[in-house]
Amino acid sequence: MTSYTEADRFWTRSAIDLSRLSPPSPTHYAVGALVVGPAGNPMATGYTGETDPHFHAEEEALAKLAGRGLDLAEATLYTSLEPCTTRKSRPVSCTELILAAGIRRVVLALREPLHFADCTGVETLQAHGLEVIEISDLGEAVRDINAHVMGMQTT
Template sequence: MRRALQLAALASGRTSPNPLVGAVLLDRQGVLVGEGFHARAGEPHAEAMALAQAGERAGGGTLVVTLEPCCHHGRTPPCSTAVINAGIRRVVIAMADPNPQVNGGGIAELRAAGVEVISGVGAAEARELNAAFLHRLASGRALGILKWAMGVDGRIALSNGASQWISSPAARHWVHGLRSRCDAVIVGGGTVRADNPLLTSRGRRRPEPLRVVLSRSLDLPNEARLWDQEVAPTLVAHGVEAPPRARFQLDERGVERLLLPSCTPAALLVALAQRGCNQVLWECGPALAAAALADGAVQRIAAVIAPRVMGGTPACTPVGELGFTDLSQVPSWRSREPQLLGSDLLWQLENR
């Protein structure tokens, strides 16, 4: 199962709206004869790859897979039928698939055909691997990660607004990898105006993640690197109050627009989930970061802390006003083990 989980992780950020799945196939003697992982939506599933690699040696063998085999016709045929037809004797599953189209149906179909099914092996690791997929199914929203870089004194910019570069090259390289594992990267209009960001993985992922601008009134610059659609796709989400002229200008540039009835972080994550996004990255300014946190649109935080004392006003902090008046109101996040990125410290948190 550890090997199957490793295989599944190879496609991190590339399978949406599907989950990450890895499979290992052992013959009657316990010898590995096939393995595979789901690389992208529409491409063969992990079980199909392992079965194809094993061929006739699959008969009487054991399939170890990180997620319950599907039992419905989607873009690919049902894996449960393929497993049964291959003569597999035993299937070891990390966790059931909560997708309503499966939800135990694959396990039931295998058992009805006389296949022994063992479930729950490596379940905690499998749930962590597919946390974003599971969150989208349960909540109807994409899982949100909020990332920022700051000095050790909590500042994200100097008093004059200068902010490039606070973090080290190693930390920026890590961020590019994080973007590659996300389906979309989100900023607000203020970040577009101030930083003119590119928001790509710098080639770590093909295609690049969707670049999203959340702007209630479409107060956006005429020239911006985000408008170059050859680099990566860009979506601008806005509210009903956005003026027609600003909408027309985006249409003229060939930038996709999304009208949100309620221009909020939560509404945006619902819309992105409906587009098949499992996981998104917030790389926004303090005001939008606070709004995303208050709206329940952030499940994880990635804070890069550089060994710099920058000084300046409290306004240059990563999160704006959240309205707390007593420390008892402030939620506590679960901390992961901090790690070094060059000279910087990466501190990752997740909500409890």
Template structure:
């Protein structure tokens, strides 16, 4: 059941990533926050002003940040551990939010930075899963316009 659930919600995150306007200097990522089987928030890269990331947008759009406590976040790409803009990385936002499980579509390629999102999340006791069946699709969407 968990595998089917993870695939279902990852497809929802992919729908968010597809809304993202592609640029050559960043990935197109989608994220959703799920609690008790219900989608609480959605976000995609650059949806909100100031170069926002998908996970950041989903967290910002929650009606109450306390909803994130014990929730899961589905993101089409590994949450960032460093931002060239100097903004707070998404892994730190996730850790501080109280999210208990992160499900991702694909690890972040070393295109722009060396990402340590998975290991950082695990060090903080957050469960991390990869939906391997959807890696190619997530990477293809993330990298559109990178040719």
């Protein structure tokens, strides 16, 4: 994976902060996501369960941009957790939604643990030519926020 910038760290931390808004549930992770334009302007945000308990963070953010005719090829999607590739509650995964939106760059803090599904979001996005960056030192905050499903105590 390629290196990241201080702006990438800032926006990934912002996604982690958004994830704190997600209602705790034993059936899903608390995730936050932002789509940021090439000039560093946030275009849309979302968190798991924002409008529906079954909607993922990336899905929430991308839905706010749908139908607006925006070219997202230069935008970056920042997410606290690896975009899903398997969904039990919805027909389309977040990875598929990202690909369909035309986003070419994704930055995340933590790969999805093997708790709900075997996720291959990073590999799938890379196989489609997207730049994917993991800022793994921010992953501990994501684990703490999701201790309710990961079976961990918060620090």
